[in-house]
Amino acid sequence: xxLAPVLASxxxxxxxxxADVPGENNYGSAVHDDPIFAAGLVEYAGAPLxxxxxxxxxxxxxxxxxxxxxxxxxxxxxDIRAALAANTTVLPTQRLVRxxxxxxxxQAPHRLKGTVRVGGQDHFYLEGQIAIALPxxxxxxxxxxxxxxxxxxxxxxAHALARRANQVTVQCRRMGGGFGGKETQPALIAAAAAVMxxxxxxxxxxxxxxxxxxxxxxxxHDFLADYxxxxxxxxxxxxxxxxxxxxxxxxxxxxxxxxxxAMMHLDNAYFLENVEIISHRCKTHTVSNTAFRGFGGPQGxxxxxxxxxxxxRVLGMDPLVVRRRNFYGxxxxxxxxxxxxxxxxxxxxxxxxxxxxxxxxxxxxxIAEWNAAQPIVRRGIALTPVKFGISFTATMFNQAGxxxxxxxxxxxxxxxxxxxxxxxxxxxxxxxxxxxxxLPLAAIRVSATDTSKVPNTSATAASASSDLNGKAAQxxxxxxxxxxxxxxxxxxxxxxxxxxxxxxxxxAGPQKLTFAELVGEAYRxxxxxxxxxxxxxxxxxYDKNTLRGRPFFYFAYGAAVSEVAxxxxxxxxxxxxxxxxxxxxxxxxxxxxxxxxxxxxLQGVGWLTSEELWWNEQGELRTHAPSTYKIPTARDWPxxxxxxxxxxxxxxxxxxxRSKAVGEPPLMLAISTLMAIRDAIASCGSDRALPxxxxxxxxxxxxxxxENVDAGTIVYRVAAVDAEADx
Ligand code: MTE
Ligand code: HPA
Ligand code: MOS
Numbered sequence: 001x002x003l004a005p006v007l008a009s010x011x012x013x014x015x016x017x018x019a020d021v022p023g024e025n026n027y028g029s030a031v032h033d034d035p036i037f038a039a040g041l042v043e044y045a046g047a048p049l050x051x052x053x054x055x056x057x058x059x060x061x062x063x064x065x066x067x068x069x070x071x072x073x074x075x076x077x078x079d080i081r082a083a084l085a086a087n088t089t090v091l092p093t094q095r096l097v098r099x100x101x102x103x104x105x106x107q108a109p110h111r112l113k114g115t116v117r118v119g120g121q122d123h124f125y126l127e128g129q130i131a132i133a134l135p136x137x138x139x140x141x142x143x144x145x146x147x148x149x150x151x152x153x154x155x156x157x158a159h160a161l162a163r164r165a166n167q168v169t170v171q172c173r174r175m176g177g178g179f180g181g182k183e184t185q186p187a188l189i190a191a192a193a194a195v196m197x198x199x200x201x202x203x204x205x206x207x208x209x210x211x212x213x214x215x216x217x218x219x220x221h222d223f224l225a226d227y228x229x230x231x232x233x234x235x236x237x238x239x240x241x242x243x244x245x246x247x248x249x250x251x252x253x254x255x256x257x258x259x260x261x262a263m264m265h266l267d268n269a270y271f272l273e274n275v276e277i278i279s280h281r282c283k284t285h286t287v288s289n290t291a292f293r294g295f296g297g298p299q300g301x302x303x304x305x306x307x308x309x310x311x312x313r314v315l316g317m318d319p320l321v322v323r324r325r326n327f328y329g330x331x332x333x334x335x336x337x338x339x340x341x342x343x344x345x346x347x348x349x350x351x352x353x354x355x356x357x358x359x360x361x362x363x364x365x366x367i368a369e370w371n372a373a374q375p376i377v378r379r380g381i382a383l384t385p386v387k388f389g390i391s392f393t394a395t396m397f398n399q400a401g402x403x404x405x406x407x408x409x410x411x412x413x414x415x416x417x418x419x420x421x422x423x424x425x426x427x428x429x430x431x432x433x434x435x436x437x438x439l440p441l442a443a444i445r446v447s448a449t450d451t452s453k454v455p456n457t458s459a460t461a462a463s464a465s466s467d468l469n470g471k472a473a474q475x476x477x478x479x480x481x482x483x484x485x486x487x488x489x490x491x492x493x494x495x496x497x498x499x500x501x502x503x504x505x506x507x508a509g510p511q512k513l514t515f516a517e518l519v520g521e522a523y524r525x526x527x528x529x530x531x532x533x534x535x536x537x538x539x540x541x542y543d544k545n546t547l548r549g550r551p552f553f554y555f556a557y558g559a560a561v562s563e564v565a566x567x568x569x570x571x572x573x574x575x576x577x578x579x580x581x582x583x584x585x586x587x588x589x590x591x592x593x594x595x596x597x598x599x600x601x602l603q604g605v606g607w608l609t610s611e612e613l614w615w616n617e618q619g620e621l622r623t624h625a626p627s628t629y630k631i632p633t634a635r636d637w638p639x640x641x642x643x644x645x646x647x648x649x650x651x652x653x654x655x656x657x658r659s660k661a662v663g664e665p666p667l668m669l670a671i672s673t674l675m676a677i678r679d680a681i682a683s684c685g686s687d688r689a690l691p692x693x694x695x696x697x698x699x700x701x702x703x704x705x706x707e708n709v710d711a712g713t714i715v716y717r718v719a720a721v722d723a724e725a726d727x
Contacts, residue, residue: 001017001049001050001067001068001069001070002067002068002069003015003017003050003067003068005066005067005068006050006052006063006064006066006067007063009052009054009059009062009063009066010059010062010063011054011055011056011059011060011063012052012053012054012059012060012063013053013054013055013200013202014052014053014196014199014200015050015051015052015053016037016050016051016053016192016195016196016199017037017039017049017050018035018036018037018038018039019039020195020196020199021036021037021160021195022160022161022162022195022198023158023159023160023161023162023163024159024160024162025037025039025160026156026159026160027156027160027184027187027188027191028251028252028253029152029156029184029187029253029254030252030253030254030256031090031091031251031252033090033251033252034188034251034253034288035047036048036160036188036191036192036195037049037050037051037192042071043250043251043285044249044250044285044286044287044288044619045215045286045618045619045620045621046212046215046216046287046620046621047216048188048192048216049067049069050064050067051192051193051195051196051206052064053196053200053202053204057207061209076285076619077283077284077285078284078285078286078615078617078619079247079284080222080223080224080245080246080247080282080284081224082284083245083247083280083282083283083284084245084280084282088282088283088284089248089280089281089282089283090248090249090250090251090252090255090281090282090283091248091252091255091256091259091281092281093278093279093280093281094259094260094263094278094279094281094547095276095277095278095279096263096264096275096276096277096279096337096338096547097275097276097277098272098273098274098275098337099239099273099274099275100239100274101239101240101241101274101275101276102239102241102276103239103274104230104238104239104273104274105228105229105230105238105239105241105274106230107230108230108231108232108238108239109230109231109232109233110230110231110232110233110311110314110315111228111229111230111231112228112229112231112307112310112311112314113226113227113228113229114226114227114306114307114310114690114692115224115225115226115227115692116223116224116225116227116302116303116306116307117222117223117224117225117694117695118222118223118299118302118303118608118694118695119222119607119611119612119613119694119695119696120219120220120221120222120247120289120613121219121220121292121606121607121611121613122181122214122219122220122611122613122629123177123178123179123180123181123182123217123219123220123292124177124179124611124629124631125175125176125177125178125179125181125182125421126176126177127146127175127176127177128207128208128209128210128213129146129182129185129186129188129189129207129208129213129217130145130146130189130205130206130207130208131143131144131145131146131147131153131186131189131190131192131193131194131205131206132144132145132193132203132204132205132206133157133190133193133194133196133197133198133203133204133206134197134203135197135198135201135202135203136167136169138167139163139167140163140167140168140169141157141161141163141167141168141169141194141197141198142168142169142170142171143157143168143169143170143171143190143193143194144170144171144172144173145170145171145172145186145189145190146172146175146176146178146182146186147170147172147175147178147182147186147187147190147419148175148178148180148182148183148186148419148421148459148460148461149182149183149184149186149187149419149457149458149459149460149461150170150171150172150419150449150450150451150457151170151417151451151455151456151457151458152184152187152459153170153186153187153190153191154168154169154170154451156187156190156191157170157187157190157191157194160191160194160195161194161195161198168194168451169450169451169452170190170450170451171448171449171450171451172419172420172448172449173420173448173449174419174420174421174422174426174448175419175420175421175422176421176422177421177422178419178421178460179292179293179421179603180220180290180291180292180293180295180461181217181218181219181290181291181292182421183254183290183291183459183461184218184253184254184290184291185217185218185290188216188217189206189208192206193205193206210624210625210626211624211625214621214623214624214625214629215287215620215621215624216287217287217290218249218253218287218288218289218290219287219289219290219292219613220289220292220299220607221246221247221248221255221258221259221262221289221292221296221299222246222247222289222613223244223245223246223247223262223299223300223302223303224244224245224246225242225243225244225245225303226242226243227240227241227242227243227303227307228240228241228242229241229307229311231311233315234325235311235312235315235317235321235322235325235326236325236326237270237272237273237307237308237311237326238273238274239273239274239275240272240274240275240276240307241275241276241277241278242266242275242276242277242278242303243278243280244259244262244263244266244277244278244279244280244300244303245279245280245282246258246259246262246279246280246281246282246289246296246299247282247284247286247289248281248282248283248284248288248289249283249284249286249287249288249289250283250284250285250286250287250288251288252281252288253288253289253290254290254291254295255281255288255289256281257295257296257392257393257394258289258290258291258295258296259279259281259296260279260296260393260544260547261295261296261297261300261389261393262279262296262297262299262300263277263279263300263338263547264297264300264336264337264338264389264393264547264551265296265297265298265300265301265388265389266300266301266303266304266337267304267328267336267337267387268300268301268304268305268385268386268387268668269323269326269327269328269347269385269386269387269557270304270308270323270326270327270328271326271327271328271329271333271334272337273333275337277337285619286615286619286621287621291461293600293603293663293664293667294388294664294665294667294668295461295462295664297388297389297664297668298604298607298667298668298671301386301668301671302608302671302674302695305384305671305674305675306675306678308322308323308326309322309382309675309678309679310690313682313688313689313690314688314690316687316688318364319382319675319679320351320355320360320383323351323383323384323385324348324351327345327347327348327351327385328342328345328347328387329345330345330348338547338548338549338551339548339549339550340389340549340550340551340552341550342387342555343554343652344554344555344651344652344653345555346557346583346646346649347385347387347557347559349646349649350385350557350558350559350581350583350646351383351385351559353581353646354383354559354560354561354579354580354581355383355561357579357581357642358383358561358579358642360381360383360561363381363563364381367379367380367381367563368683371680371683375568376567376568376569377565377566377567377568378565378566378568378680378681378683378684379563379564379565379566379576379680379683380563380564380566380675380676380677380678380679380680380681380682380683381561381562381563381564381676381679382561382562382672382673382674382675382676382678382679383559383560383561383672384559384560384669384671384672384675385557385558385559386556386557386558386559386560386665386666386668386669386671387555387556387557388463388555388556388557388664388665388668389551389552389555390462390463390464390467390552390553390554390555390556390660390661391462391464391537391540391551391552391553392458392461392462392464393542393544393551394544395540395541395542395551397458397459397462398458398464398468398536398537398540398553399458399468399534399535399536399537400416400417400418400457400458400465400468400469400471400472400534400535401416401417401454401455401456401457401472401532401533401534401535402414402415402416402417402429402454402469402472402473402475402476402532402533402534403415403416403453403454403476403530403531403532403533404433404473404476404477404480404530404531404532404533405529405530406437406480406519406529406530407519407529408519408520408523408529409516409519409520410439410443410504410514410515410516410517410518410519410520411443411444411445412433412434412437412439412443412444412445413445413447414429414430414433414444414445414446414447414473415446415447415449415450415453415454416429416446416449416454416469416472416473417449417454417457417458417460417468417469417472418449418457418460418465418466418468418469419449419460419465420446420449421460423465423592423596423663424589424592424595424596425460425465425466425469426446427441427589427592428466428470428588428589428592429446429466429469429470429473430444430446431588431589432470432473432474432477432588432656432657433473433474433476433477435657436474436477436478436481436501437477437480437481437501437515438500438501438502438503438504438505438506438515439501439504439515440504443504443515454532462661462664463556463661463662463663463664463665464537464661465663466588466656466659466661467537467553467655467656467659467661468535468537469535470588470656470657470659471533471535471655471656472533472534472535473533474533474535474656475533475534475535476531476532476533477531477533478533479531479533480528480529480530480531481501483522483527483528483529484506484518484519484522484527485499486527487518487521487522487525487527488506488508488518489508491508491521492508492509492511494508494509501515504516506518537553538553538654539553539653540552540553553653553655554651554652554653554655554660556583556584556585556660556661556662556665557582557583557646557665558580558581558582558583558597558665558666558668558669559580559581559582559669560578560579560580560581560601560669560670560672561577561578561579561580561672562575562577562578562670562672562673562675562676563575563576563577563578563676564576564673564676564677564680565680566677566680566681566702568684568706570699570703571698571699571700571701571702571703571706572699572702573609573677573680573697573699573702575605575636575637575638575673575676576638576639576640577638577639577640577641578601578638578640578641578642578643578672578673579641579642580597580601580641580642580643580644580666580669581644581645581646582597582643582644582645582646582662582665582666582669583645583646583649583660584597584645584646584659584660584662585649585650585651585655585658585659585660586650586651586657586658586659587645587659587662588656588657588659590645593645593662594643594645596662596663596666597643597645597662597666597669598637598643598666599666600663600664600665600666600667600669601643601666601667601669601670602632602636602637602670603632603667603670604666604667604668604669604670604671604673605632605636605670605673606630606631606632606636607667607670607695607696608670608671608673608674608695608696608697609632609673609674609677609695609696609697609698610630610631610632610636610696610698611629611630611631611696612629612630612696612698613629614628674693674695674697677693677697677702678691678693681693681702681705681706681709682709684706684709685709689709691705691708691709692705692708693705
């Protein structure tokens with residue numbers, strides 16, 4: 001690398017490379033295999049080589065382009081099939097098996113083999129990756145980071161600078177969206193900024209422009225699955241084997257737990273009595289893929305939904321009938337393939353109610369009539385369920401802390417370990433504290449997330465943050481309220497049962513005073529008005545080596561019906577109508593939760609229909625801006641829609657006010673849209689055609705699929721099946 005022209009460029013203050021990292025040149029979270037600055041070996045097109053500090057953003061970008069870098073091209077593996085052929089993985093292959101899948105497959109009356117392909121996804125957070133590093137006294141470093149995981153950024157910055165954790169403070173006021181893309185990736189940006197701040201002794205702000213952000217940072221894993229399923233004439237799955245492979249990119253990052261979650265959600269809502277899943281974590285010379293809303297779960301669920309859909313088509317049945325036939329039972333057939341009992345199965349209830357309210361049966365008939373009369377624009381409909389496990393699969397992450405201060409004027413400052421990224425967490429946790437003190441929400445102020453206030457936090461991820469931080473904040477508030485109650489009891493000579501906190505007032509038998517008055521008096525009586533709170537999720541235990549146990553505290557459920565139109569001449573699809581019924585337990589905030597359901601659903605629709613990542617033969621990402629990478633917009637929201645939360649079903653587990661996590665599960669409701677497109681395409685082929693539709697179902701993918709269906713070429717091989725005879 002010749003960086004002299006960079007340094008000589010106008011406005012440039014400094015250049016930093018791997019040689020300038022005083023500590024460890026690495027930001028790997030699980031395995032230390034992610035260099036901050038590539039040194040010698042570049043493993044993907046877009047890997048950071050050096051950083052430039054300049055007086056202005058424009059000057060820095062112009063200077064960076066003047067670097068002279070000589071590369072010696074090495075053989076590259078760019079996709080999953082190539083990685084499988086070369087047998088390269090970032091982590092060892094995992095196998096999860098229950099029952100006798102191979103034996104039962106041999107004896108099954110029907111058998112179907114096929115392949116499911118599902119693409120990746122860029123997070124497209126509206127605010128890109130960004131950090132500011134500010135040198136402090138005595139070798140300290142303060143970092144403002146747009147991160148879902150301040151504690152990890154703290155650790156990695158400390159390692160990079162060869163400092164101790166107590167010398168680095170990381171703050172996050174809020175993110176302009178994260179979606180999983182700011183769980184591990186911000187550490188790179190923060191560490192690079194900190195290295196430069198260390199080198200120059202000056203504050204450094206590092207912001208990636210959109211194209212660089214898309215090229216440089218990890219995305220959702222694309223997956224490939226080869227399956228072999230055995231079933232009976234009623235559509236019940238008897239045995240299933242799946243070779244599940246994902247593109248992890250060049251390093252491990254979170255690919256271990258992402259692929260574990262894919263394996264553990266390959267059942268979705270279905271009981272798989274005899275099943276084998278072999279999960280390959282493929283190494284490719286592309287950007288290292290990472291967390292993205294659903295964390296592997298959506299990819300696993302697309303696989304089983306496509307299998308169930310295909311079984312229905314082979315048998316000439318309504319896919320919903322086959323889905324129902326395979327649902328987990330409420331009393332029997334209720335143990336997952338990893339050994340967790342499905343204790344509060346809401347799938348039957350949700351699907352029955354939604355099928356009814358959405359008029360699924362009648363509409364299916366009407367669509368069949370429409371398709372019989374309309375050669376060009378076909379329609380399709382599908383109802384798919386969601387069952388999603390709530391908790392980090394790594395049990396240790398299921399903990400949280402909070403810090404609550406009450407000031408003498410009766411106002412409250414709340415700090416907790418969770419971060420805000422638009423999902424409404426700060427509002428929800430503030431609501432909890434307001435409720436515990438009987439105060440209006442306006443009396444609670446939430447401070448920025450700060451590693452110096454609540455230490456050793458987990459990522460704000462796995463949808464569990466209101467469960468975790470809500471409970472921790474509740475514990476802190478209850479500790480203070482307990483002391484105040486004690487004080488009131490002594491002051492008014494009443495029992496604890498006579499004290500209550502409501503509407504900004506404190507009642508003690510017949511007496512009452514304002515919360516502010518009480519707090520003022522308690523202060524003068526030297527009562528502590530500050531407390532930490534801590535929470536650990538109960539009941540969970542899980543062995544990540546055997547992939548068995550109870551990884552999840554509970555499941556969140558949902559169901560959706562999508563109706564689509566497909567233009568068979570252009571391949572264009574349109575979502576005409578969606579009906580959603582979603583389970584948020586006793587919702588902490590229905591307005592926020594409905595927003596999460598709508599946003600999650602549409603983000604899923606984007607993943608499965610329009611967002612396409614495309615790399616050229618040199619391994620360069622060519623879809624790195626909104627000109628070529630198409631996220632859904634307001635115009636993609638259907639004109640007819642209904643989104644409702646399931647009423648009257650509080651969480652059967654003791655979560656915060658019996659609510660349920662809602663951040664990720666709704667994304668998977670979008671599988672109904674993909675299946676509806678498949679339904680529309682199937683109507684173009686011969687009876688029982690199996691569309692080989694890949695996701696994302698872009699117009700090109702739809703046209704490719706239509707060609708096969710038109711030609712009567714069924715890409716799936718139907719082995720040992722005599723569907724005609726059965727019918
Ligand atoms: N909603 C918005 N508006 N922005 C986001 O970045 N991230 C999603 C989800 N909803 C996200 C979002 C992801 S990936 C997760 S894990 C959860 O929010 C995290 O927050 P929670 O645990 O508070 O639900
Ligand atoms: N979900 C989301 N993020 C995570 C997880 C998980 O299960 N484990 C580690 N990071
Ligand atoms: Mo969400 S993918 O767990 O940040």
